[in-house]
Amino acid sequence: KAGVTQTPRYLIKTRGQQVTLSCSPISGHRSVSWYQQTPGQGLQFLFEYFSETQRNKGNFPGRFSGRQFSNSRSEMNVSTLELGDSALYLCASSLASSQNEQFFGPGTRLTVL
Amino acid sequence: KNEVEQSPQNLTAQEGEFITINCSYSVGISALHWLQQHPGGGIVSLFMLSSGKKKHGRLIATINIQEKHSSLHITASHPRDSAVYICAVRTGAQKLVFGQGTRLTINP
Numbered sequence: 001k002a003g004v005t006q007t008p009r010y011l012i013k014t015r016g017q018q019v020t021l022s023c024s025p026i027s028g029h030r031s032v033s034w035y036q037q038t039p040g041q042g043l044q045f046l047f048e049y050f051s052e053t054q055r056n057k058g059n060f061p062g063r064f065s066g067r068q069f070s071n072s073r074s075e076m077n078v079s080t081l082e083l084g085d086s087a088l089y090l091c092a093s094s095l096a097s098s099q100n101e102q103f104f105g106p107g108t109r110l111t112v113l
Numbered sequence: 114k115n116e117v118e119q120s121p122q123n124l125t126a127q128e129g130e131f132i133t134i135n136c137s138y139s140v141g142i143s144a145l146h147w148l149q150q151h152p153g154g155g156i157v158s159l160f161m162l163s164s165g166k167k168k169h170g171r172l173i174a175t176i177n178i179q180e181k182h183s184s185l186h187i188t189a190s191h192p193r194d195s196a197v198y199i200c201a202v203r204t205g206a207q208k209l210v211f212g213q214g215t216r217l218t219i220n221p
């Protein structure tokens with residue numbers, strides 16, 4: 001079974017731009033969660049999607065949004081990028097709920113200049 | 114104060130030593146996860162537990178719900194165990210809250 005894939009793996013943007021990151025879960029997994037990892041704050045929960053619905057959301061501004069498609073693939077979008085958005089963005093998939101074991105993707109490293 | 118505290122933050126040991134990493138939390142939880150992150154960023158889920166003890170190979174994880182404390186043990190440590198180990202708890206709001214991680218280095 002293929003693992004969780006994320007694209008792109010690396011991205012460089014400038015302040016004020018927007019970015020879209022993609023996550024393809026393991027086949028059969030319906031829950032996708034997104035996390036941000038920075039040296040200062042560590043890992044933080046962004047949101048969780050299940051069956052195309054946002055089921056849970058972390059404490060991030062509205063510039064961070066996401067969606068899930070009928071094939072369980074998920075995208076997250078960050079608008080009006082700030083320098084502080086530079087981070088490793090990880091997605092994780094699980095069978096039916098993030099309460100099940102989560103399988104993490106390799107991450108997308110975003111650099112905002 | 115962080116809701117999840119790990120200790121130590123950094124740990125260096127010699128190959129073969131018995132390793133213990135601790136995690137304390139201050140909120141009600143439904144489950145606790147131990148994760149391993151290697152250089153380059155990839156994260157692997159090691160354990161998910163809500164009570165008692167789990168063992169996988171040389172790794173053992175325990176949790177004491179009353180004391181709000183969990184430990185991850187590595188027996189017969191090996192240089193390939195060098196990684197960052199992260200404790201995460203699932204809160205009543207079903208969100209994962211992460212500790213800051215423990216950077217483990219095992220020298221040959």
